[in-house]
Amino acid sequence: MSYRTKSYRQFIATAAAATLITVALSPISNAATPEFTDVSKRYKEAIDYVVSKGAKGITNTSFGTQKFITRADAAILLSNVLELNTEHAPNSGFTDVPARAVQAVNALKAIGVTAGKTATSFDPNSPITRGELAIWIQKGFELTGKTNLNFTDVSERYQTAIETLISNKISEGTSKTSFGTTKLATRGDFSIFLQKSASVTGLDDEDYKLSLMHTNDTHSHVELVAKRATTINEVRVRKSEPLLIDAGDVMTGTLYFNEFQGKAELKFMNDIGYDVMTFGNHEFDQGSSNEGHQWLVDFIKEAKFPFVSANVDFSSDKLFDGLQEIGTYSDNPEDGKIYNGIIKEVNGEKVGIFGLTTAETVEISSPKDISFKNYIEEAKNSVKAFKELGINKIVAVTHLGYNDNIEFDNDLELAKQVDGIDVIIGGHSHTLLEKPTVVSEGKAEPTIIVQTGEYNNYVGTLDVKFDKNGKVIGQAGKLLSVKERAEDPTTAIALKPYADKIAEIQAESIGVTAVEPLNGARNSVRTSETNLGNLITDGMLSTAKTINPDTVIAMTNGGGIRESIDAGDITIGEVLTVMPFGNTLGIMNLKGSEIIDALEHSVSQAPEASGGFLHVSGMTFKYDSSKKAGNRVVEVNIKGEDGKLSPLQNDESYIVATNIFTAKGGDGFDTFAKAYADGRVSEPGFTDYQMFINYLKTFETVDPKVEGRIIDVSAAK
Known part of the structure; x- marks a missing residue:
């Protein structure tokens, strides 16, 4: 479906200072008001402008300057001036809009200018008040601005809109103490509002403008796609040929990716109409x-x-x-x-x-x-x-x-x-x-x-103005x-x-309860020890020991932990959301010196977040983030079968469990990649989320703690 409008309507900010540009309205060369006998000098320029945008008089000789304007007529005129994409705006749901105003009202509702009187009624034939028009204009032209008001008739509902109109010199009050919020608006006054708003926003600026919509790192958050579609359609009603x-x-x-392997994401990108x-x-x-x-x-x-x-x-x-x-x-x-x-x-x-x-x-x-x-x-x-x-x-x-x-x-x-x-x-x-x-x-x-x-939370919009040489201005x-x-x-x-299929998966309990929330927040697992990181690595170590009893350490990268788990019943859906990549177990044979090299890489960006930050089981280590990267690890201890800690020995070999992604050098672990190339890594094939589920099922409740496995001595000071 095409969503194209006639021209560009967004105000532009200067590229250097990102401040608003005010562009004088181009004069109308073909003035249409001479036929109207009720247009005084005060209204002439404004009515010339709205007539050029399709406005008509109430008769051949009268514009109806002092007549009250109905909601339907106001909607048509505002839509024309904004040059909205009325043809493809979704149906408003209002059942009382006359045919002549249906497309305009649809478009105004789509961009959030009006919600009607009720869900099904727009009340098209009632005259509109100055306060309501202030809201329409502020939202329609996307105006901003603040000022102190001395008006006594402005309620909270109208405050922002009227402040915006006054600060942009689009309107004045009916007196020093009254905006005339509840007074009915005339056709002449509305014309002035529209002409001045168009002037302030540079609506008729002739430089080339490009409108872009953009998304990134949505990461299979398909659950929000229906809201994303609304957001994108709203922009398409407003903008001129925006690219997506x-x-x-x-x-x-x-889980949408785990279950559908990209098919759900693609369906909706195709339906919404991405360009590239x-x-x-x-x-x-x-x-x-x-x-x-x-x-x-x-x-x-x-x-x-x-x-x-x-x-x-x-x-x-x-x-x-x-x-x-x-x-x-x-x-x-x-x-x-x-x-x-x-x-x-x-x-x-x-x-x-x-x-x-x-x-x-x-x-x-x-x-x-x-x-x-x-x-x-x-x-x-x-x-x-x-x-x-x-x-x-x-x-x-x-x-x-x-x-x-x-x-x-x-x-x-x-x-x-x-x-x-x-x-x-x-x-x-x-x-x-x-x-x-x-x-x-x-x-x-x-x-x-x-x-x-991230995660489909926002759709970005960008409007860029170019001079004739293609330079951003x-x-x-x-x-x-x-x-x-x-x-x-x-x-x-x-x-x-x-969504129904995902809900079915999400709801399936694994029969284990978390006493406290398990912390998998991005900024936590990429910077420090967390209770969830400890629980996951404990599960990896437990599984690895069933394959190779000599395994003494488990490590996993914080970037592979994607979400937290709430306190209470743990579901399959929660586990799959924490571990969406389907990584498998790798068991490495490493020298103590290689382990230290890996730990140095793990904390090399600390205290900044890093997906390579390692969570550990079967060991503890301390580092100093104030020291130069590569020389930060100050103490490493290995936990024995008796639970006691003993210092890591550089020349001794250790069996270490990790995921195959890091075992192959993922997240920059070159030491692991060398071991993999040397044939010192076995791949028994256990998937991370299934290992974790199996481990959790050995408990009725889990209550892991942050217990000092990883300590930044600089932060401790």
Whole structure:
């Protein structure tokens, strides 16, 4: 379904200072008021403007300047001025709207301007008050502003809207102490409100504007997709040909992926109508499985949109044969194909879009035969390719991280080092950028960076204004809360079979009770010992001992623990949400010195969060985060069969359990990768969540504690 409007309607902020631009309204060359005999000088400019937007008089000779305006007429006029996409706005549900106003009312409800009088009544024929119009205009034009009011007739309901109109000099009160909130609005006054609002927001500005919607790191949170659909449709009613872009990590993180292997995520991306996507590291999580990347191949082939990836080379994996157009920047991309970049025509101008994925994927996922090129070099190549094609509006869709590990890649560094990128739509670091970041220092042209956080909580919007040479001269971006929206009915119906299956899985108890909440919060498990990390590693050690009784230590990366478990009955659904990746057990034979190397890597970024932070069982260790990375571990002790601790010996060999992801070097554990390459790792095949469930079932209740297995002596001081 197409959601296209006639022109751009969002105010723009300057790229350098992110402050509002006020643009004078262009004069109307074909004034239409001479036929009207009731239009005084005060109203002439405003009524000229609204007539140019489709307003009509009440007769051929009278505009009805002093007549009260009905709710239906006000809706039509506001919708016309905003140039909303009325044709495709969802049905409002109101049963009393006359045919002439149905589309306008549908659109105004879709963008949150009005909720009607009741769920089924709009009350179209009643005159509208000045207070109600203030709300409509403030919401319709998305105006902001504050001022002190001296009016005595402004209740809390109208406070924000009237403050906004007064601060933007769109309206005045009917007296020094009264706004006239409950007075009926006239057609002339409403015309002034509309003309001044259009002037303040630069509605008729003729510079080229590009509207983008973006998501990232949704991680299979399909439960919110009906609300996401509403959010996106709302933008499509407002904006002119907005592109919808995803910056990767669509997959893994909830039961929806465990159960449906990407099919649920893809269905709704297709239904909602994404324009393009790049790959996140988690799109490669199953490369080491028996089927390899088959599920990703199926996802790509069935997508109703293309993929962009300038620095990922799929050519060594035969499963992707025929899917990647290497080195191609296509102006006619096919759905279900991978390109370096694509070219989209938006509002009559061409926009280049290319993709990048973090090279850290090799360490934090399982890409196997898929390789990653230098992101800076490939970004420069992409910009050059677009420029040679005459394209000067360029968007990078990246899964690099906003300010992630500079050893690999991040968006800030990309913006600094590569000229010619106008917008970076980012992901990977789960950064919640409430306002866009503008990188301009030392650059010929500014670069705008946006990112929406994580887990489908927000849809980002970005409006960018360009001069005739393709240089960014203005921007306005914000995040729209998905959870605050109502569910799109059609999407909700389509979601129900998936949701019902997930609810069935979630509800199945494993017959064990948690006395206290088990802490798997992202910022906890990536920085410190937690009771859940202890319980998981205890379970790994217990299982490993049944295979190799000499196993004395278990370790697992904090990045593999994705959620907490509430106190009370523990369900299968909760466990699968904590461990969504299906990692299997690996048993390593390591020297004590290698264990210390791994622990040094584990705490190398402390106190900053790291997915490689190790939780442990069968041992304790202390480190000092104030010391230089690589020299932080100050004490390591191994727990014997008698429960007593004894110092780790560098030259002694130890049998260590972990998950196969880290055993192969995931999260940067090069020491483990060397042991794997040396053949010192066995793979008995036990899946992490099943091991954990089996271990939990040996108890009726669990009450693990944080017991000093991992101590930062610097923090302790």
